[in-house]
Amino acid sequence: MTDSPISTQLHHDILVVTSNNPPVNALGLAVRQGLVAAIAEAEANDAVKAVVITCVGQTFFAGADVSEFGTPKAFEQMLPTVVDIIEGCSKPVVSAIHGTALGGGLEVALASHYRVAVPTAKFGVPEVKLGILPGAGGTQRLPRVAGVPLALEMATTGKMISAKEASAAGLIDRIIEGDLLQHAVAFAEEVKDIRPLPISSAKQDKVSSVDPSVFDDFRKANARKFKGFDAPEANIQCIEAATKLPYAEGVNVERTKFMELMSGIQAKAQQYFFFAERKASKIDGIADDVKPRAINKVGVLGAGTMGGGIAMNFLSAGIPVTIVEMAQEALDRGTGVIRKNYEASAAKGRFTTEQVEGAMGLLSPTLDFGALADCDLVIEAVYENMDVKKEIFTKLDATVKQGAILASNTSYLNIDEIAAVTSRPQDVVGLHFFSPANVMKLLEVVRGAKTADDVLVTAMQLAKRIKKVAVVAGVCYGFIGNRMLIPRHREAEKLLLEGATPAQIDKVHVDFGMPMGPFQMGDLAGVDIGWHRDPTRIETLRDALCAIDRWGQKKGAGFYDYDDKRRPTPSPVVQQIIEDFSAKKGIERREISDEEIVQRTLYTMVNEGAKILEEGMAQRASDIDVVWIYGYGWPVYRGGPMFWADTEGLQKIVDGLKAQEARMGSDFSFSQLLLDKAAKGEKFTR
Known part of the structure; x- marks a missing residue:
């Protein structure tokens, strides 16, 4: 098949169907069409005795092509039809899996008659994270093949499982050591004459005798985790249907639930956030050819809760850290907490003992400020006081080698003012980690007026290396996240006094x-x-x-x-x-409605977010949403404060704020951007 991401090649009597659709072999329209054509080719050729589906590149099919959501392409040669065609093939179909088989990719594998995988392969149905469910028979085939408990866990959390776990559950038929394609073809030769074919949708042994209480027990056990979300419950109901209904009827339940979720606001919010997170790493106004600086050694100033947490990020990524304190007692306490945190993670199975010792082996605790001299990046994580910060940066400027990046973990203070005490303001940047720094995913990268482009690029790339989601912020009091907290706290305290x-x-x-x-x-x-x-x-x-x-x-x-x-x-x-x-204060207390609380604490945050955009302190509205979801726990199913404002309607936000304007007093002023967008019927997000 020419001009297609799907190619076919006959190995003796086994037809090898190969997908080459980089970077992740997403199941876009051309791939779906190619798979259908390949199965038709296998059916039409008497010389073909079995089919092997494989992918080149880093992974097996890693899911649907999310960029097709909401476009006409999504409704052509739809995946449910494709997987039914694969399962309906009269010749054995073997999926050969490496990398990840996720979402639609796992549904393709489930529709295949057999599944083989390399030991490092991972399997999952992460659709719940996009506010939906696996809609190509996944909620019906997965419990039939892997069992109800595992299907519930995977479908409602998006959790991936290893090849070893998949094998134990019966999700894969063989773990392949060595060349995947060679062994997959050999496996196909073994099974090519076996009849009847094992049809996933026809399996009943793992769904026919399930105690119905398992579903309510699962709901109760996860009530807190699932609170507010629509998709986990829809997934549960579909898997429940798999235990009560024939496959054809269960698929109808799945399709109905899928369409309900897809048309709902939560799916739109979660899919918007999927793209928002990826967009956040893009830096406006910087040429694509700017190269990052090499970061091979990091210094952290301060071994308290924040400094220790910051150090752990780099140690876990294999980057040596020199941590400096003023007193031995504080240094010992800080390094002790780091070890204790690692050992607690090891006890939960997140690290091996060797990994803990490896990370601790990269840590150099010292009282010697001069030990920072050869670091490529130094992060100051001391008391939030401008005079203290200036004193430290003056000392860093005199101590640390030229070309090193000097960063402050300040939550509120002016990076430009800090940079001004050094002879190299171009090397100064804000790296605002969120507490606990070794856990929280968000990193606000604060771009000073003189911060060099390569410093900013380095900070953003380093964030990925230490598994953080970074957002660029401008210099203003509190940057993005904490700045938006200020009006919320101010109004919340006023509301207390008012009743x-x-x-x-x-x-x-x-x-x-x-x-x-x-x-x-x-x-x-x-x-x-x-x-x-x-x-x-x-x-x-x-x-x-x-x-x-x-x-x-x-x-x-x-x-x-x-x-x-x-x-x-x-x-x-x-x-x-x-x-x-x-x-x-002479305030007459009165009954306060919940609606007023929303208007004065949440609408004011939207207004502040609009001011941040107006002033260019955030690159885009979606960056504000990323900050609030990863830094402050804003519910992802509401898409962040700016997306939520768009769904509420900006005129509704303005009207609500106008109704409360007198009570909020001189502390409050409208964002002109918010007023303009409301008047024009526009939105902050797309």
Whole structure:
């Protein structure tokens, strides 16, 4: 077949069907058409006794071509028809798998009569992460072949399994050591005369005797994880149908659920985010030929919670780290925490003992500031104070070799002001890691006015190397994420004085899909963060709480009271403090609606995001959404604050803000970009 990503070649009496559709052999229209033509060729040629489907490049079919979603191509030679044709072939079809068989790729493999794979192959149905389900018979064939418990786990979480796990479950028939194609052809020779053919859709032994309680038990066990999401429940219902209905009827349930999900807002949000995450790595205004600097050794200044977490990212990626502290006790405590974190991960099976020792072997703890001299990148992770930062960067400038990148982990402070104390502002960049830094995926890369292009390119490429999702931010107070927190916190505290309670405000945010509300978050992080430390100076609610040692969970009391298991309950003490503040300020308390809380805490965030775009502090609206989903737990099924605003309707956001404008006072001002887009009926995102 010419001009097709699918080619065929006869090896004796075995027809080898090869896909060459880089980079991941996505199942686009031309591939689907090619597979159908190849099966027709096998059927028409009496010399063909069996078929082997294989892929060149780095992987087996890694899923659907997501770029076809919503286009006419998606409705031509649809994958459900293709896999039925493969399964209906009168000659044995063997899928030979390397890399990953994901989504539609696994559905092709399931429709094949046999599956062989290399030991490193992985298998999964990640459609749930796009707000949908495997819609080419995957929810019906997978439980029939691999069993209901594994099918539930894979379909509702998107989790991949290894070749060893797949083999144990009966998902693959043989693990191939050595040349995959050669052995797959040999396997096809073994099975070419076996009849009847093993048809996945006809298997009943793994679905016919399932206890119906398994589904409700699974729902209960995962209720917290699945809360708010539509797709996991739809996947469960389809797999449940596989245990109760004949295949043909189960497929109809799958098709109905698939179409419901595809037309829903959650699938649109999750698919939008899929592309948003990939777009975030692209840097505006930089030539494609800019080369990154070599980073072979990293220095971290500060061995506290943040510095230690930052160091772990590089150690895990095999990059040597020199970590510097001022006192031996702090250094020992910091390196001890790093080891403890690694050992905890090893206990959960995420690292081997050898990997832990390998990472720790790359760590050089020292009190000698001069040990940073030969590092290619130094990241400062000390106290959030501009004078302290300037002092450190002056010292780094005098100590660290020329050509090295000097980075600050500041959460709020002006990178340009920090860079100005050095003789090389072009080498200075912000690298804002999120806590815990060894866990959180987000990295805000702050581009200073004089940051060199190759420094920015290096930072973005290094982020990928340490498995972070990086977003470029401009220099402004709080950058992207923390800047948008400011109006939310400001309005939340005002709402307390006007009549709301911490529990009511937090519940609105949790019901919206956030992992926690602003006051729960404050108690977790520490109410005392940024406090002036003078218990006699009480100007805000936070001052009043800190003055009586209500610093949050670490003290067992903050906006909430906590028991010995850190479970919160509303605090009468805090309620009295709030009411006293209201009286002192002459604020008449009233009933606050949930709608007002949404308008004043979430709509104001959208408005601030629009200002960030207006000022060029974010490259694109989708970058803001990536920051909020990966950095703050905004529910991915709402697509991020800017996508959510578009789905709500920008005029609705403006009207809501106008209704609250008087109550928000002089602290609030409209983004002109938001007003303009609302007036024109435009959106922030595409």
